Amino acid sequence: MQSEQKKRVMIVDDEPNIIMSLDFLIKKAGYELFIARNGTEAMDLLKNEIPDLIILDIMMPDIDGYEVCQFVKSSEAHQHVKVVFLSAKSKPSDIEKGLSLGADKYVTKPFSTRHLMKEVNNLLI
């Protein structure tokens, strides 16, 4: 079991600086990484790739995070994919909506890197 392949994490965010920090953290934790800079790119990538976990921003140009999450949770092939929303939307109603769409975690920005990585690791065990 331990000899399994690296777990695969996908980051979807349109802020280059946030991608930069997540890039460092995910790689450091030993996961394989995909990057999508907006919703459209994420959907394209998901057609071919099935990651184990997606870190998903909500507010993006064109397709937003909610839509991406809905797609993932309704697609047969992606049913097991874990979704972590990472958003600046911090109202209780926003969080409720995110979780109701089937997300596994909802982390608000600005986030603690330590907390985020702990959640990611927990979900990927």
Place this chain on the structure above:
Amino acid sequence: MTSWQVVGLSIGYLLVLFGVGYYIQYLAGKGVRLKKNPALYSLSLAVYCTAWTFYGSVGMAADHVLQYMTIYLGPTITAPLWWVVVRKMIRISRVQRLGTLSEFISARYGKDQTIGQLVAFFFLIGIIPYIALQIKAIDQSMRVLSSGSEFSETASTGFTLNPIILLILVGIFIVIFTTRKIQSGNKNTGLVGTMALESIIKLVAFATIGIAITFMWFDGPADVFREVTDLKPILPNKASSYGEWFGLMFLSGIAVMFLPRQFEMAVVENTSERQLNTSIWLFPLYLLLINLFVLPIALGGNQLFASSPINSDLYVLAIPLQAGSNMLASISYIGGFAAATGMIIVSTHSLSKMLSNSVLMPLMINRKWLNELFQRNEQYIPVIFRRLSIVIILMLSYGYYAIVTDRFSLIAIGLISFVAVSQFAPAIIGGMFWKRGTRQGAQWGMIIGFVIWFINLVYPSFAVVGGQEILSPQLTSILQSQSSVNTITTTLFWSLFANVGAYVWISLLGKQHSVERNQAEIFVDIFKYSTAYESSVVWKGVASFPDVKSLMVRFLGESKTDKAIAQFATMHEIDVEESALADSKFMNYAEKHLTGVIGSSSARILVSSVAKEEEIGMQDVVDILKESQQLLKLNKELTKKSDQLRKATDAIARANKALKQNDELKDEFLYTVTHEMRTPLTSIRALGEILSDHDDIDEETQKHYLNTIVSETERMTRLISQVLDLENFESGKHQLTLYEVDMEELVLHALGSMEQVFRSKNIKVKADIQRKLNTVLADEDRITQVVLNLLSNAVKHCNPDHGEISITAYVLNGYLKVNISDNGKGIKPELQQVIFEKFFQAKNQTIRKPKGSGLGLAISKKIIELHEGKIWVENGEETGAKFCFTIPYKQHM
């Protein structure tokens, strides 16, 4: 035309009238709002114009030229007074549920039955000849129409015509349309509608004949007036003539308010006092129109029939017949018929109410034999009495017509009737405006007036009848010639003089009964009392509740009584059924309801028959009135207070709403601001944590992360200062510092400061600034801020590979105009407004741009607006967006 045709025409017309009446009632039943129509109301008032107008004015004009006009000038001159007199009558009648003038007068003078009977009796005497006159007009016109061009009043073909058949049909019409729902307060839309229709018909018919005579048989008005070269006979030429003119105008001005049919239409059928406003101008206008052709017809007739004189009253019919036009003669006949039937219908209706409510009902109401006769069906008594009254009145009228009227001209009987009606004026007007007027005064005033009237104007006509067919020459001259007008105005003067004198004198000498005192107070101050009528208590003492209730059941029926009592209970928030004793308020209420059905004096008799009324002394009445006045005053103050309170509450609610809205906006703004801050903060925190958690990062990456942290911090600083900027502009903390600004210099300076950016992005910049731009009064720093903001927006959005930006500035219509355009994708029309809202980007995620706080355009807009200019965006001629702003050249404060 044959007799058959004439009768057929008349019956056909009546059937149409029935149909229209039913249709209007059907419409009203379906909720079509005809009732409040002021035009319908005003037209129905034109029932004033009877057959006397239609035929008689022409007759009078043919004989005395302009004098006929007095009958219409009088009402026209007094119409503005209606607002004072008629409005008061309307209000009083509504509040006290009075349906006739006899009840009106009897109510004012202590709800006394004797005076009511007297008034009704006088009205019958005064008006029945007038109705007879209409029958005469119908009869004459029928005969003339059927005789063809011979104008004899005997038919050339067919049978001898008799108006009785038509009169019976009219009677049926009255019974159907006026006695189905007899409670006064129920408006009779069918009746009002048909009367309005008849008014239109008579106007159209008369105008048609007038136009035909003037333009078809004569060559226009000039031709008709050809013979009138001397004005002397037209204008009043003797001192007595002025008196006659004044007298006739005065007479008709009074009659138009107090004729029973006018009272019926103007007061009883009034649904809102505002209708009166319209009628004050519309009714005189109607009179003017219908009189327009009187002179042409009269003078035309005089010329046509110069050789073989005929009764000038009949010119309207005779002229078309002479010309051989059966068609026009028929139209003329229908017009006259409409005028006559309209008067008969409304007058009979009104008189029947007087006869039944003021005479028959009070006499019979508590008779045992009557109650036994009807047993448990007493609510039918009022209806039956009304129908009976209608039959009696029509029979009397027909009888009068058959025996007496044959010999008089139309106008004489009309005027005699007017004088009779004017005898009520002192009692009515005095009753409404003078609290001291007493029943004795009113009664004796009217009696004396009537005696004088009778001796001077009526007795001669009876003398004629008494003398069989021998008509004395003097009498003929009195009733048919100029001197009759003189007799009439003289009689008017003396009868009214004696009437008013007796009224005032006897009133001043006498004392008012307590009920009378109370009613006088209410009548005179009706506008003060009408809202609080219930509080003006008249009944003192008590009656048993079942007694009063059974009274109501007797005349209103079970269901209406229950409804009325339930209404009373909710009005006063009491449980009526529980109480064994009816208090004075309830007795008052019951009396008012009964009054609506059986008239005021009968209602009073009935209620007093069950009430153990204590004798009310004068002091009691004064006390009661004082109390109710204090209540009224208190009530007024309370109303004022509660009004003020309500206004204050409204203001608070509005302020609260505005605050809430403000609050919501503030919340939203705060949320958006913090949200915008989270993004740079996220990067700063994440990178900071990475740097502190991991020691093994290579130096280059470390440096990159640190630089990013610094630039994100700058981004936040910018955001904060912009938020503060906007906030300060909106709250008015930022004031403009205005100087004369050289725009060319400003633009060039701004471009210079951005040169670095242009060069690094390889953007071509084109500047086209009008030479000698005048300096404009502006805040230099702020305008620079706007220009820079627009330029940096252009940099962000222009074509990434071949960027082009152009800036132009010039003077246009007193404004300085600056345009900044790029060659990017442009802005969708639906977004061109909203991009100036703050945080527009954040709210519209799908077009989020990589950089910018989302406040730049909002701030720019604020700045330009503070300069009283405008800022907007349009799409450029080729591609890209073109931002424009203007600043006015005018002097600022």
